[in-house]
Amino acid sequence: MHGGTGSSNRADAFAELLHEHHRGLFSVVYSLVQHHADAEDVYQEVVLVLWRKFDDFELGTNFPAWAAQVARFTARDFLKSSRRREYCFSDDLLESLIEAYKKRESDYFTTRARLLEGCLDKLSKRDRQLVDLCYAPGQSKAAVAEKVNRSLDAVYQAISRIRKNLARCVKRGLAAER
Template structure:
């Protein structure tokens, strides 16, 4: 007879999986509002099926499979809406969405590499991407030509990319 997971362990696993599930579902349906609704339905179903989860197995994989079937149900129910993805596209996206786990690792490495950038480059990247300043806005704000800003951003992105690739190679 199977031992159901403790409620605390289940809650911890479910809580930890939320961001990954939301990203996965959003990648499949392309609509953040629908993804939130599907996530809620997935959570309800996961709670109902909590006793079916086998402790010691991969909770994220199990929850992702449940989410996949919830997305398929959503697409089936909304099948007449031309803005909802078809089954074949959902399956293709699901295959690719498995790569989202790699994104979390890459984001972590990117954060480390950002700390290694020269302070001026780090500030420029933050203004451009965190604050969404355009090249023209950066040019006016920093008193540099747009081409100088573009060049500096290009060098910073290349440096970050090389750093992330080096870090990934170290982890292999």
């Protein structure tokens, strides 16, 4: 599939992305299939398809969205071909379910992104600068530590604290909107 060292790096990237997003991906499959054993089978098929198509995926783009689209199509194909079902969804109903799920998924991320942006705006100038530096493309934590004249450990601790505070802030925002 891949050759040389790049093969190992791509495989590692795939494994890391899949590990990070496997719960959400399984949820997509289960929400469409609605039967745990079938969802496990379909999920395994999704993983195989993702791996086969991983060369087409551009690292740094939205893996969850790409993987969810593959999962939706794989689940749809499973439901269409399933002979074990007493009923089968029509193509129109299946497409409606997929569209509704995509909208809900989009709303989910849009809401959280909006709340996160508001929480980032509430950070102190020093914390915001650290976040901006740490998450700038191609920026290593060691380079950031040197720029801000702090130890590498201090940078990691500060980022960990900031991320926890941001997560709490987003949760509070979600609770307030309900």
